[in-house]
Amino acid sequence: xxxxxxxxxxxxxxxxxxxxxxxxxxxxxxxxxxxxxxxxxxxxxxxxxxxxxxxxxxxxxxxxxxxxxxxxxxxxxxxxxxxxxxxxxxxxxxxxxxxxxxxxxxxxxxxxxxxxxxxxxxxxxxxxxxxxxxxxxxxxxxxxxxxxx
Amino acid sequence: xxxxxxxxxxxxxxxxxxxxxxxxxxxxxxxxxxxxxxxxxxxxxxxxxxxxxxxxxxxxxxxxxxxxxxxxxxxxxxxxxxxxxxxxxxxxxxxxxxxxxxxx
Numbered sequence: 001x002x003x004x005x006x007x008x009x010x011x012x013x014x015x016x017x018x019x020x021x022x023x024x025x026x027x028x029x030x031x032x033x034x035x036x037x038x039x040x041x042x043x044x045x046x047x048x049x050x051x052x053x054x055x056x057x058x059x060x061x062x063x064x065x066x067x068x069x070x071x072x073x074x075x076x077x078x079x080x081x082x083x084x085x086x087x088x089x090x091x092x093x094x095x096x097x098x099x100x101x102x103x104x105x106x107x108x109x110x111x112x113x114x115x116x117x118x119x120x121x122x123x124x125x126x127x128x129x130x131x132x133x134x135x136x137x138x139x140x141x142x143x144x145x146x147x148x149x
Numbered sequence: 150x151x152x153x154x155x156x157x158x159x160x161x162x163x164x165x166x167x168x169x170x171x172x173x174x175x176x177x178x179x180x181x182x183x184x185x186x187x188x189x190x191x192x193x194x195x196x197x198x199x200x201x202x203x204x205x206x207x208x209x210x211x212x213x214x215x216x217x218x219x220x221x222x223x224x225x226x227x228x229x230x231x232x233x234x235x236x237x238x239x240x241x242x243x244x245x246x247x248x249x250x251x252x253x
Contacts, residue, residue: 017172024202042202042233049204053171103241112178114208116241123240 004079007033015060015069015089017053023073024048030075031083036146043124044083044144048073050117051087051140057108059091059138081146082126090137097130152180159191162228168202169234174210181214190223194250198229203237211238215247226250 009030013019024045031044052071060069074086094100101122106115121128127143150167163184165177185193195214200207211227218225226248230238238244 017170020170020172021168042236045202046204046233046237049170049202053204053206057171112174112209112213114205114212114241116205116208116237120205120237120240 003082005076006079007077008075010072010074012070012072014066015056015063015071015091016066017056019071020049020052020056023052023071027073027075027085030077031146034077034081034083034146040144040146044085047121047124047142047144048085048087050121051142054117054140055087055089055091055138057111057113058094059089061092061108063091077146083144083146085142085144086139087142088137088139093134093136094130094132094138095134097132101130150177152177152184154184154188156188156190160194161185161188161190161192162194162196164196164199166199169200169207169210170202170204171206174206177210178213181210182217185214185217185221185223189221192224192226193218194226194228196228197234198231200231200234203231203234205237205241207234207237208241208243211243211247224248 011026027048028041028045055071063069070090072088076084099105101118103119104115106113121142125142125144129141132138150173152163152165154161154163161184163181215225228250
């Protein structure tokens with residue numbers, strides 16, 4: 001039986017680091033309707049923060065005018081209790097996704113990045129897909145079961 | 150995010166309050182390094198008991214302070230990490246690299 005979408009939302013914001021807290025709070029608020037546990041909400045906030053930070057630090061690195069740097073988040077809540085979050089940028093894209101997803105791998109050597117963003121996203125969700133095209137952007141799709149309290 | 154510190158002889162404890170993400174990690178880094186440079190402690194404690202949110206930027210922050218402490222010749226201990234902070238530290242295996250003290 002097909003899993004039906006029962007609710008959805010989309011937001012778009014500029015790739016400014018101050019919006020990292022906005023993005024994770026927005027997704028957490030949307031997810032709250034399914035009455036998940038505090039731990040699930042905490043995981044969601046963390047993974048959204050990781051993906052949005054990647055778009056800001058890597059996707060749009062070197063772009064001064066942030067008004068040209070949109071980040072899109074789409075959430076879909078399914079009847080089964082699955083939440084699917086799609087976080088998309090129109091940045092430079094990832095050359096080698098497999099390498100980028102390795103623990104401790106980072107291209108940002110001056111910024112004290114830990115290289116653990118994708119590892120955290122993998123560990124804190126029930127599924128992750130990364131689609132990227134050089135010069136076009138990156139889409140990270142995260143799936144999390146919102147088990148009820 | 151807010152940072153306060155207290156110095157007692159050769160020991161400095163820095164308390165981080167609030168959320169650690171990429172946005173405020175830079176400011177935290179600057180403040181903590183200033184404290185380390187000013188106090189020149191023998192042992193530096195990073196108290197994470199009041200950290201309400203922590204993503205991998207927090208890992209970078211802790212790893213960076215470990216390097217800083219090694220450079221100036223003091224030890225680093227993470228003190229009473231909150232659930233949010235501990236979960237991230239464990240995922241990265243940092244609980245095996247860095248000294249973590251729990252409980253007062």
